[in-house]
Amino acid sequence: MFYLCNYSSQIGLITLASQQNKLVGAWIEGEKYFGHILNTPTEEKPNLPIFNSTKKWLDDYFLGKKPDLSQLELAPNGTPFRHLVWEILCEIPYGNVTTYGDIAKQIAIKTNKSSMSSQAVGGAVGHNPISIIIPCHRVIGTKGNLTGYAGGIDKKIQLLQIEGVDTAQFFIPSKGTAL
Structure with missing residues (x-):
């Protein structure tokens, strides 16, 4: 199961995806490979801890701060x-x-x-x-x-x-x- 959350930014809507409390996706609306890894059912859950920390990371980023990647648990799916x-x-x-x-x-x-x-x-x-x-x-x-x-x-x-x-x-x- 993938959990989803939307984040509004100055460059457009960003869809966040998590699985097992790790961030597996962050796609800008209209992105070429938007959601390409979502091959199982999804559910909206905007207040998961991984989403809260990701939204804080993105807030800092868009404010021109330099957030540290180590603040987030990333689990991109790929070769x-x-x-x-x-x-x-x-x-x-x-x-x-x-x-x-x-x-x-x-x-x-x-x-x-x-x-x-x-x-x-x-x-x-x-x-x-x-x-x-x-x-x-x-x-x-x-x-x-x-x-x-x-x-x-x-x-x-x-x-x-x-x-x-x-x-x-x-x-x-x-x-x-x-x-």
């Missing part, structure tokens, strides 16, 4: 590869960005491979079920392009600006541009 990518995402400091290529290089090192595909990393980043909290919005293309955010590029820009990132240095590529 070992995706988990490795999401762990790296959690290491990107607040107010900083990295590239898909840099993450691919880190994964190649961690898995003892000569190289790793940036596109494979992009797929794992895009399927992150805990948006904002696992900061996939902090990943940009190698040439400074703002691409690949399942919640929408406009939301990615807003989130980076909340963190004090000067988004004027980046550009939005046309469709079909590589990561």
Whole structure:
């Protein structure tokens, strides 16, 4: 059973999902993979402890504070590869960005491979079920392009600006541009 709760934010409605008192989902309304892990019955339970702590975390985040990930019990559902990518995402400091290529290089090192595909990393980043909290919005293309955010590029820009990132240095590529 998954439990759900909605959170209103300055970037739109965010649906939170929990299972066994751990956060398994946080999707921005209209997100490309919205609720893709919810494969069993759901029930609205807005006052669960995990939701209360997540709402407090999000309140702090949207106020421009730097809430600590360790305050929340996260349990994203995904393959070992995706988990490795999401762990790296959690290491990107607040107010900083990295590239898909840099993450691919880190994964190649961690898995003892000569190289790793940036596109494979992009797929794992895009399927992150805990948006904002696992900061996939902090990943940009190698040439400074703002691409690949399942919640929408406009939301990615807003989130980076909340963190004090000067988004004027980046550009939005046309469709079909590589990561």
